[in-house]
Amino acid sequence: MMKRTLLIAAAVLGFSASAYAAGETPVPPQQKWTFQGPFGKFDRAQLQRGFKVYREVCASCHGLSYVAFRNLSAEGGPEFSEAQVKALAAEYKIQDGPNEAGDMFERPGRPADRFPSPFPNENAAAAANGGKAPPDLSLMAKARTYERGFPWFITDVFRQYSENGADYLVALLNGYEEAPAGFTVPQGGHYNHYYPGHVIAMPKPLSDGQVEYAKNEAGQPQAPETVEQYAKDVTAFLTWTAEPHLEARKRLGFQVMLFLLVLSGLLYFTKKKVWANVGGEVEGHATPPMTHNP
Amino acid sequence: MAETTTHVAEPTRRDFLYIATGAAAVVGGATLVWPFVQSLAPDAATVAAGAPVEVDLTPIAEGQIVKVFWRGKLIFIRHRTAEEIKAAEDVNVASLRDPQADSARVKEGKAQWLIVYGNCTHLGCVPLGQQGEYHGWFCPCHGSVFDTSGRVRGGPAPINLPIPPYAFASDTKIIIGQEATA
Amino acid sequence: MSQHSTTYVPKSAFGKWFESRLPIAGLVHSSFIAFPVPRNLTYFWTFGAILAFMLVSQIVTGVVLAMYYTPNAAMAFQSVEHIMRDVNYGWLIRYLHANGASMFFVAVYVHIFRNFYYGSYKAPREVLYILGVIIFLLMMATAFMGYVLPWGQMSFWGATVITNLFSAIPVVGETIVSYLWGGYSVGNPTLNRFFSLHYLLPFMIAGVVALHIWALHVPGQNNPTGIPIKSGKDAVPFTPYATIKDIFAVVVFMLFFAYWVFYMPNYLGHADNYIPANPAVTPAHIVPEWYFLPFYAILRAIPDKLGGVIAMGAAIVIWCFMPWLDTSKVRSTAYRPLYKQFFWLFVVVCFLLGWLGSRPAEGWYVIASQICTVYYFAHFLIVLPVLGFVERPLPLPNSILESVMGVQKGGAGVPAGANAEPNTKG
Secondary structure (H helix, E strand, O other): OHHHHHHHHHHHHHOOOOHHHHOOOOOOOOOOOOOOOOOOOOOHHHHHHHHHHHHHOHHHOOOOOOOEHHHHHOOOOOOOOHHHHHHHHHOOEEEEOOOOOOOOEEEEOOOOOEOOOOOOOHHHHHHHOOOOOOOOOOOHHHHOOOOOOOOHHHHHHHHOOOOHHHHHHHHHHHOEOOOOOOOOOOOOOEEEOOOOOOEEOOOOOOOOOOOOOOEOOOOOEOOOOOHHHHHHHHHHHHHHHHOOOHHHHHHHHHHHHHHHHHHHHHHHHHHHHHHHOOOOOOOOOOOOOOOOOO | OOOOOOOOOOOOHHHHHHHHHHHHHHHHHHHHHHHHHHOOOOOHHHHHHOOOEEEEOOOOOOOOEEEEEEOOEEEEEEEOOHHHHHHHHOOOHHHOOOOOOHHHOOOOOOOOEEEEEOOOOOOOOOOEEOOOOOOOEEOOOOOOEEOOOOOEEEOOOOOOOOOOOEEEEEOOEEEEOOOOOO | OOOOOOOOOOOOHHHHHHHOOOOHHHHHHHHHHOOEEEOOOOHHHHHHHHHHHHHHHHHHHHHHHHOOOOOOOOOHHHHHHHHHHOOOOHHHHHHHHHHHHHHHHHHHHHHHHHHHHOOOOOOOOHHHHHHHHHHHHHHHHHHHHHHHOOOEHHHHHHHHHHHHHHHHOOOOHHHHHHHHHOOOOOOHHHHHHHHHHHHHHHHHHHHHHHHHHHHHOOOOOOOOOOOOOOOHHHEEEHHHHHHHHHHHHHHHHHHHHHHHHHHOOOOOOOHHHHOEOOOOOOOOOOOOOHHHHHHHHHHHHOOOHHHHHHHHHHHHHHHHHHHHHOOOOOOOHHHOHHHHHHHHHHHHHHHHHHHHHOOOOOOHHHHHHHHHHHHHHHHHHHHHHHHHHHOOOOOEOOOHHHHHHOOOOOOOOEOOOOOOOOOOOO
């Protein structure tokens, strides 16, 4: 027993980190997002479309358990009206209780409720989906990423590239294709170009025209009803669910950076003035003469 | 100070008192530490939950794999078919990465029951049963392949799926966590 | 050295009354106001103040987070999401705390390598230096346990891998591990006790920091020349000169800190930690936080498990012996032309180890890790002792003042060592 545990531990230790070497997973293409960069903001219409895609397609299997209905009308999100959210919440059945008789009962949802999960528990979810529970989507955009590699992981810091998760999700949703010759897809699996190992349990979820978008004045849908657009919209929505305070964060960040810049400028000159009392600041050491004394 | 004893080396009653008092204090102190250290050990509830568990094998059909948890670790119980047993036995043991005969991985006379820990020895993912080249297990994470004896046959896993301690209580019942006494 | 030349005299009657009962104002005065500071300190010497700021920042944000966090395996992940979504400015406080840990390590590594470069660890600052190593070890323990608290996948599996290191200890290893876990695997008791210790350790760090500062104020600060203060002209009083410089440096560091918090808050973490802990599934890529990577590379470079654990521990413990392993009488690397090259080679090796620690342990990565590990130890065990004997240092300036004002054309420097303060090391 002890030896076995040792061996397992040794295996975990010795072989950690070999994930990306095992399978050659293609790099997802980088998308243009309205929420990237230091002044990024969500596109409200896109979030609303993305929510529609989630609700009509993803929600049948995937939960959104950290998101409450009220969040949908909060600032910095899809910003549905409060009346819309109230009506939407009422369409859901929420389990509550126990009542006076000691029984659990169902009631219409309220804005304060969180999205109910499609399955009562993880085992039920797994049982209904070929043995693998569909993951909750609340944090998906932050819980997925892809390997950037040298030197990109350094340049990413300067260009503030933090949409790895979103880019991966778009690529994944568009990545369903025929398996190449010689690749056997196990039963219950589906070939996906961008999924690590290529075999994903989720069948292709989106198809063109599947979700009807709101029409503009000209009677045209406000965005193309294509898999590509659905994927982008639902990913934008999931980026918001994963990081609901993204806009507030970037806005406050700019103010803080500006303040700190001014303060450090003031401090710099104050410091110079103070040090002038002792004849100015002198730092370090003189370059020593490069000769040796005998 | 010098006046108290004339011979430094000679133990006096007072020295004995100092030593006895010091020793008593040290013993007391060490005893005080004991409950604090022991409180870190697995508690009674955890120990009770970690006791050997009985598993009834009757509902497990031939060819089926059942997952159970013991001490927080996943365990596969596989009711092997004759074909699968034969495939596992017909392997040249010397050719294996982690050489082990199938007979050493099952209980004597109970070759149809394979009981192994259910986490891949590479990084602990859960391999999928009846898949892969040898129809044993296939780990979806990094492609480790295990045969119908749970031995590693390909991919990055370094060793075979380990066997948990277990014993047969009867022909249809095993106790996981109990080493065979026979 | 008689540092405390300016004694504190309370001005008010109350001040006198209080000072005669608790002379704390005098202590503050002698330590942070009148304390003589070498006038040639560079910005590398501001990292002590930056670290003090980071410690306070981590404690303040941590105390607030603890008001909302629940240290229970069933609720921890959810409580962190509650902080991120519902608590007012919870996202800000959590991101400050999470990124603050990384910033703390950025600052401590600069501080440590400044000490290596300028020979600050040498006599008479050995105790000061070893206290610093102890702080670093406490920081590592605190950071590791803190990373477990969100109870995501990387928390859980990181805890599993690291606690399993103790099972390498012969005979009692398995028992120790089960005592660490409080069970048969990492679980609720583990999380709960890690939270308790994660809350305790920062205050222990603060205690050792107090000793560290106390030990600093006996010999005074080292400086880029490595030669001690000889006259009043070499030094300036701590306040206002060092104070204003430290504050400026802290604010500039806050700019750096804020950039991560507001624009790249998840870059230094792992995506897997946004997946709740699951004992049945291992993340594909178990990697520690960036600040542990060089040590992780050393751990994996040794093919034997116990050997790896010993090497990893030794990689830090060996720091404690530096004051005695380094045989050179010259402190500052600025006057050690040969050592300067070895120093930078050592820095490169440390970066390489960090990078290798993030790579899979296979193929040439393993060989490269082994070469770097050998060099890492050779730096301490061979380069430091040998160089002191074979190297001919450059002439040292006569005083700090002379150095910073430029060596006079006529006044040639004196031979190295002749002017250094008496070396007391054995």
